[in-house]
Every structure is written in C-alpha cells, then in structure tokens.
Amino acid sequence: MKLAKLCAAAGFACDGDANVTGFAIDNRKVAPGTVFGAFQGTQVNGEDFIPAAIESGAIAVVARPEATVEGAVHIADPEPRRAFAALAAQFFTPVPDHIVAVTGTNGKTSTVEMTRQIWRMAGERAASIGTLGVTTPDESVSTGLTTPDIVTFLSNLSGLAREGVTHVAYEASSHGLAQFRNEGVPVMAAGFTNFSRDHLDYHADMEDYFAAKMRLFDEVVTDGAAAVIWMGSGDSGWNARVVEHAGTRGLAVMTVGEQGEAIRLVNREPTQLGQSLTVEHAGQERTIDLPLIGAYQVSNALTAAGLALATGTEASRVWDAVARLQPVRGRLERAAIAPSGAPIYVDYAHTPDAIAAAVAALRPHVSGRLITVFGAGGDRDHGKRAPMGAAAAKASDVVIVTDDNPRGEDPADIRRQVLEGAPQAREIGGRREAILAAIAEAGAEDIVLVAGKGHETGQIIGSGDNMRVLPFDDVDVARECVAEIARGAA
Numbered sequence: 001m002k003l004a005k006l007c008a009a010a011g012f013a014c015d016g017d018a019n020v021t022g023f024a025i026d027n028r029k030v031a032p033g034t035v036f037g038a039f040q041g042t043q044v045n046g047e048d049f050i051p052a053a054i055e056s057g058a059i060a061v062v063a064r065p066e067a068t069v070e071g072a073v074h075i076a077d078p079e080p081r082r083a084f085a086a087l088a089a090q091f092f093t094p095v096p097d098h099i100v101a102v103t104g105t106n107g108k109t110s111t112v113e114m115t116r117q118i119w120r121m122a123g124e125r126a127a128s129i130g131t132l133g134v135t136t137p138d139e140s141v142s143t144g145l146t147t148p149d150i151v152t153f154l155s156n157l158s159g160l161a162r163e164g165v166t167h168v169a170y171e172a173s174s175h176g177l178a179q180f181r182n183e184g185v186p187v188m189a190a191g192f193t194n195f196s197r198d199h200l201d202y203h204a205d206m207e208d209y210f211a212a213k214m215r216l217f218d219e220v221v222t223d224g225a226a227a228v229i230w231m232g233s234g235d236s237g238w239n240a241r242v243v244e245h246a247g248t249r250g251l252a253v254m255t256v257g258e259q260g261e262a263i264r265l266v267n268r269e270p271t272q273l274g275q276s277l278t279v280e281h282a283g284q285e286r287t288i289d290l291p292l293i294g295a296y297q298v299s300n301a302l303t304a305a306g307l308a309l310a311t312g313t314e315a316s317r318v319w320d321a322v323a324r325l326q327p328v329r330g331r332l333e334r335a336a337i338a339p340s341g342a343p344i345y346v347d348y349a350h351t352p353d354a355i356a357a358a359v360a361a362l363r364p365h366v367s368g369r370l371i372t373v374f375g376a377g378g379d380r381d382h383g384k385r386a387p388m389g390a391a392a393a394k395a396s397d398v399v400i401v402t403d404d405n406p407r408g409e410d411p412a413d414i415r416r417q418v419l420e421g422a423p424q425a426r427e428i429g430g431r432r433e434a435i436l437a438a439i440a441e442a443g444a445e446d447i448v449l450v451a452g453k454g455h456e457t458g459q460i461i462g463s464g465d466n467m468r469v470l471p472f473d474d475v476d477v478a479r480e481c482v483a484e485i486a487r488g489a490a
C-alpha cells in the first residue's frame with residue numbers, strides 16, 4: 001500500500017508514493033519500505049535510533065514534532081505511539097470480525113481463556129491473546145508479554161484472520177493500554193474484572209493505574225460497544241466507576257455478578273468438584289454446575305459468558321459451555337497429591353487481592369490446615385509485598401515465604417519485605433526447598449497452595465546482561481517433590 005493512502009486512511013496528511021512493506025518499533029527490525037515508530041521509552045529514547053532506521057530503509061518515521069527526521073517522511077504527532085497504532089492498523093488488515101478485550105487487576109487471563117473456550121464450544125473459530133500467549137484452535141505460542149507490542153499484536157490479529165479465526169479475546173494490561181500497544185482494531189466488547197493494588201512501580205498511584213485501564217472504555221472500544229462489568233457483593237467503588245465511564249461513553253453496559261443486572265449471580269454453592277450456580281439472565285433463572293472451584297473463577301466465567309453474549313453467541317450455547325469449562329493453566333491447577341493424600345494446588349496469585357482470592361477458594365475444601373507457599377517478584381511494585389504477606393497470613397494456617405523471580409534484587413530483601421506482613425511465617429529461600437518442605441509437612445486433611453508463578457516455566461535471576469532464566473515450573477516441581485518424598489518413605 002502507498003504511504004499517502006495509508007496516512008489518509010488513518011486520518012493523517014502525509015506525502016509519499018513509496019510502497020509500505022511493514023512496520024517496526026525497533027530499528028533493528030527495519031527493512032526497506034518500513035514505517036518506523038520512534039518512541040521515548042523507560043530504558044532508552046527511540047528517537048536516537050531514527051538515523052539508523054532510515055539507514056536500514058525506513059521510508060517514514062512516526063515521532064514527536066520536535067524529533068529530527070532527515071531522509072524519510074516525518075509523521076509528526078505529540079502522541080506518536082497512538083498515531084503509529086492508527087497507521088499500522090490500516091496495514092494489518094483484515095482482522096477477525098469479533099474482537100473483545102478484557103482489563104482489570106486480576107482475572108484477565110482466566111476471562112479471555114474462558115471466553116475463547118465458550119466461543120469454541122459454541123462452534124466458532126476462536127483465539128485468545130494474553131499472558132498465556134496466542135492460543136488458536138490449532139496451537140498455543142508464547143509472546144513473552146501479556147499485551148504484546150503493537151506490531152506483534154496487529155500482525156497476530158491479521159494472521160489469525162487469515163487462518164479463518166473469527167473471534168478473538170485479548171488481555172489489555174495497564175502497561176499495554178498506557179503504551180497504546182493494542183489500538184486501532186474494532187473492539188466490540190470490553191470486559192472489566194476488578195481493581196486493586198499492583199504495578200505501582202510503573203504507575204504513579206492508584207488513580208493513574210485506574211486511568212490507564214479506563215482508556216479501554218473511554219477510547220479503545222468502538223462507539224456503541226458493550227461493556228461487561230463485574231459487580232460483586234464485596235467490590236470496592238472502582239467497579240461502579242467503570243460503569244460511569246462506560247455510561248459516559250454511551251456504551252451498552254452489562255453488569256454481571258451478585259449486584260449485576262444483565263447477568264445476576266443469585267446463589268453459589270461449592271460442591272466437591274466445583275460449584276453449583278444459580279444465574280438469572282434475560283428473565284430466566286438457570287442452575288449451572290461449574291466444574292471449577294473458587295469464587296473468583298465464577299466472576300471470570302460469568303464475565304466471559306457476558307462477553308460471548310455481547311458478541312452474539314446464542315444464550316443456550318453460552319450456558320451449556322459454562323458448564324463444560326476446562327481449568328485454566330496455573331489458575332488453581334491441582335498439580336499433584338502428596339503421599340499423605342494432601343492435594344497441592346498451583347495458582348498465579350501475585351497481588352494481595354489475588355492471594356486472598358486463592359486462599360478463599362481453597363478454604364472450604366480444607367478440613368485440616370492450609371499451607372501457603374509464595375514469594376514476590378523482584379524489580380516490581382515493592383509496596384505490594386507486605387500486603388501480600390498479610391493476605392496469606394490472615395487466612396492460611398502455615399505460611400512459607402520463598403522466592404519468585406528475584407530479577408535484579410537480593411532475594412533475601414524481597415522476602416524480608418513480604419515477612420513484614422507475615423511475621424509468623426517461615427522463610428525458606430530456595431523455591432524448590434520451600435515447596436518440598438510444605439508437601440513433606442502436609443497431612444491427609446491439609447491442602448498446599450503454591451502461589452505466584454502459575455504457568456511460568458522459569459525463575460528469573462539477575463537483570464540486564466546478567467539476566468538468566470532457570471527452568472522452574474511449580475507444577476513439575478510439586479510432582480518431583482511428591483516423588484522424592486515417596487521414595488524417601490519407601
């Protein structure tokens with residue numbers, strides 16, 4: 001496509017009859033004919049790479065008006081990331097017809113994954129994009145980030161459309177929203193799970209973090225899109241504020257939950273293998289046996305149901321699918337059974353709220369003690385560490401504080417900060433040793449919860465040039481520890 005035509009389609013004025021061959025935000029990925037996005041980042045200023053990008057064949061550079069661009073067209077915009085997204089979206093077409101996005105502090109991955117499952121069971125060709133990577137009807141590929149960079153995101157979407165995928169649910173992280181990493185495509189429904197402390201290393205405060213998430217409703221979704229918003233019984237006022245944002249934008253608001261109007265959770269009874277839900281939708285009350293444990297998965301499943309309904313999936317098919325949902329990898333996943341008989345669960349809880357939710361999910365199933373093993377990630381929000389400790393200590397019987405991706409920090413320092421919230425907890429630095437100790441001590445009536453890493457397959461040690469990722473998968477390690485204890489006992 002010619003540059004001028006692309007600009008016009010995106011609402012920019014620019015000259016150029018050169019053919020655009022691609023888009024890049026890293027000068028090392030520029031090939032002849034590329035449009036280069038030069039952004040000021042947290043590590044370096046992308047504008048410093050403009051000459052190198054032009055040297056490699058960039059025909060146009062999207063950058064702030066004050067940046068210097070010589071030898072290529074300067075597409076100047078005070079918000080170059082947004083402008084770049086708008087342009088690139090004209091290039092990577094077509095995209096699937098039914099795109100929905102989910103934001104919130106916890107539950108995004110679970111909700112997009114469940115939305116994908118519901119669509120698939122209803123007979124659609126569906127995919128999801130998020131922390132677990134890109135999951136299509138045929139395969140799953142990791143991207144390394146929850147919300148990939150804009151070029152990867154848009155090229156994935158057009159690639160999915162080429163493969164015949166018609167329905168996509170993607171996870172919109174606050175980083176992704178703040179950096180315009182997921183713009184330009186028609187989003188027909190947006191979901192909101194919940195809001196609580198996280199990422200205050202990146203966002204100035206809770207209001208700033210919330211404002212990043214609200215861009216999804218204020219700006220990213222198409223006019224008239226649906227807004228599927230969880231409204232639980234114990235929610236903080238944040239969810240009501242999302243309803244206000246959606247209303248102001250004129251979106252079709254669907255509230256879901258105990259306080260929901262479109263989908264109302266009337267009752268929830270834990271059963272041995274899941275929970276029995278009474279749900280009211282479109283004037284009809286239904287009982288659904290959800291084959292998953294934990295109140296938090298009910299929120300995610302019903303939000304996913306709302307998104308599927310908002311994209312036109314027939315109600316009876318949606319509710320049938322909810323009753324057949326498969327567990328999401330690393331979210332209350334039962335990894336193994338200890339030789340004593342105690343089940344060992346792996347969960348991705350890495351915020352104070354998520355730890356509280358994971359512990360609460362298991363509590364009704366424990367007749368003995370709940371033994372919780374977890375740590376906090378390095379080079380991330382320090383202020384969430386003590387509250388994570390407190391959340392674990394409040395509702396567990398035994399807490400073991402260990403390591404979780406120390407990155408560039410001293411792991412002992414991170415543990416000390418977590419222990420400030422859980423002074424009675426035990427400290428065992430090595431994650432394998434901690435998991436082994438928990439399983440070894442668990443009796444037949446106990447449950448072990450290993451929180452924080454979920455589906456992750458590595459422990460990140462060091463940063464910058466010294467960063468190493470040591471293979472580490474909580475599910476595998478739990479199984480190995482069980483085998484080791486069984487061997488020792490034999």
Ligand SMILES: CC(=O)N[C@H]1[C@@H](OP(=O)(O)OP(=O)(O)OC[C@H]2O[C@@H](n3ccc(=O)[nH]c3=O)[C@H](O)[C@@H]2O)O[C@H](CO)[C@@H](O)[C@@H]1O[C@H](C)C(=O)N[C@@H](C)C(=O)N[C@H](CCC(=O)O)C(=O)O
Pocket residue numbers: 025026027028037038039040041042043044045046047049131144145146147148149150173174175176179181
């Ligand atoms: C803090 C953060 O979000 N950083 C992300 C951001 O980097 P940045 O824009 O600050 O980039 P930078 O490294 O300063 O470089 C500035 C610009 O110069 C360019 N550059 C740089 C070097 C060079 O030689 N040439 C060049 O052109 C870069 O491509 C970039 O465009 O954009 C990059 C490209 O999209 C991301 O890879 C990078 O993620 C880093 C690795 C990261 O760890 N991000 C985490 C915190 C993150 O995004 N997490 C969220 C939230 C998870 C959740 O809660 O679900 C996620 O969505 O994954």
Ligand SMILES: Nc1ncnc2c1ncn2[C@@H]1O[C@H](COP(=O)(O)OP(=O)(O)OP(=O)(O)O)[C@@H](O)[C@H]1O
Pocket residue numbers: 104105106107108109110111131146171173193194296297299300330331332347348349350353354355357358454
């Ligand atoms: N609706 C919810 N309410 C409270 N806690 C939840 C909810 N859903 C998930 N959690 C907790 O958060 C953890 C992470 O869930 P999930 O991966 O779905 O969230 P996420 O928003 O994608 O997280 P991330 O921001 O890291 O990508 C779960 O393992 C669970 O402990």
Ligand SMILES: N[C@H](CCC[C@H](N)C(=O)O)C(=O)O
Pocket residue numbers: 146350376377378380404405452453456
């Ligand atoms: N085990 C992880 C979870 C990280 C979740 C991710 N979404 C983030 O905060 O970037 C850690 O703290 O390292």
Ligand SMILES: [Mg+2]
Pocket residue numbers: 108109110130131132146171
């Ligand atoms: Mg996620």
